[in-house]
Amino acid sequence: MTDVVVSGLMKQYNTKPALRSLDLSIKSGEFITLLGPSGCGKTTTLRCLAGLERPTAGTVSLGGRVVVDTERGVFVPPDKRHVGMVFQSYALWPHMSVAENVAYPLKIAGVRGQERQDRIRDLLEAVGLEKYEKRQVTALSGGQQQRVALARALAARPGIIFYDEPLSNLDTKLRYQMGQQVRALHNRFETTSVYVTHDQEEAITLSDRIIVMNHGVIEQQGTPEEIYDRPRSAYVADFMGFQNITTGEVVGGSGARAEVKLSGSDIVLGAYADTVPAIGSPVSLAFRSEHIRLADQRPSAVGHFTGTVSRSTFVGSAYNLLLDAEGTTIRARIGRSELDAQNLPTPAPGDALSFEVNAHRALLVEPFDTAAGSGH
């Protein structure tokens, strides 16, 4: 296992900044995910850590060893960093068999004879490919090829493995299974893992900690629960699937609860806030469509509103409703079990219903940074 400490990491391509002074530390044995939309700098970060890219400025140390220090001219090449890598494109050697691909890093590391054979067998068993040892890698399916790549990355027992969107070429069902396998291998081989993805679900299900990136900086980091439940900014809320991100004005509140009047409407919602801003402050508010439920007829109470259905989409276990709500648009997700429990028919366009927003789940968030162009 290997810890990682990154300080002041910058990378410019020509004059365009891809990373803008990144500070980061990863504990030994941690499974960490870099998450964010295309172009936010995930791959560049990973490549700087692995040694495939020379940073413009900053320091990187792996397991206490300085591998990059631009001021002192230190740059340790990738093959001397004792790291494993898995890419979206499997990058296997096509002219070699499965076993030969896995054997290659062992050869380089000087592992010979029976020990090499034992380790290859153990690795192929770990990824469920023991029966494919002699197979040409080009004869395997995408999922199998990626398992060969996993075994190969683990072969030399690196302290840390870097993954760059390794499951993106696989279909949905296989992606989930392979993700679970990646996590199981991380646990079994006791590596540190740095995993890049743009898929929030993958990040949530695999990681100990998620780092959300935005235009070459870290926007927020935390456990999957923290990132999912308590995004600090509209950017992270949007990326994590909050369907309602709106603006309003603080009209009251105390403790960790703010009361916010939505812009352009008379709706007042309760929302969680670390500290409640002064009355009259403009704020951004985020809540998920599932943070709304059908309510009794009390539209004037805080958290309550009347919405007229303008669109109702059946999504299996629920209906996604687009609501015209007292001058603003709100997206709600109403479970079928909730409708059944209240003996209500399927919501249809034109229906006017009463709703309530869960004040413990709605959040005040930092507004979209329009200067960085990350807004809607």
Ligand SMILES: Nc1ncnc2c1ncn2[C@@H]1O[C@H](COP(=O)(O)OP(=O)(O)O)[C@@H](O)[C@H]1O
């Ligand atoms: N080799 C390169 N040459 C020039 N620009 C690059 C290169 N690699 C990445 N970039 C730019 O750096 C930024 C970050 O890219 P990248 O790290 O690949 O993002 P991500 O992996 O999050 O999609 C993007 O604006 C991208 O266009």
Ligand SMILES: [Mg+2]
């Ligand atoms: Mg990338």
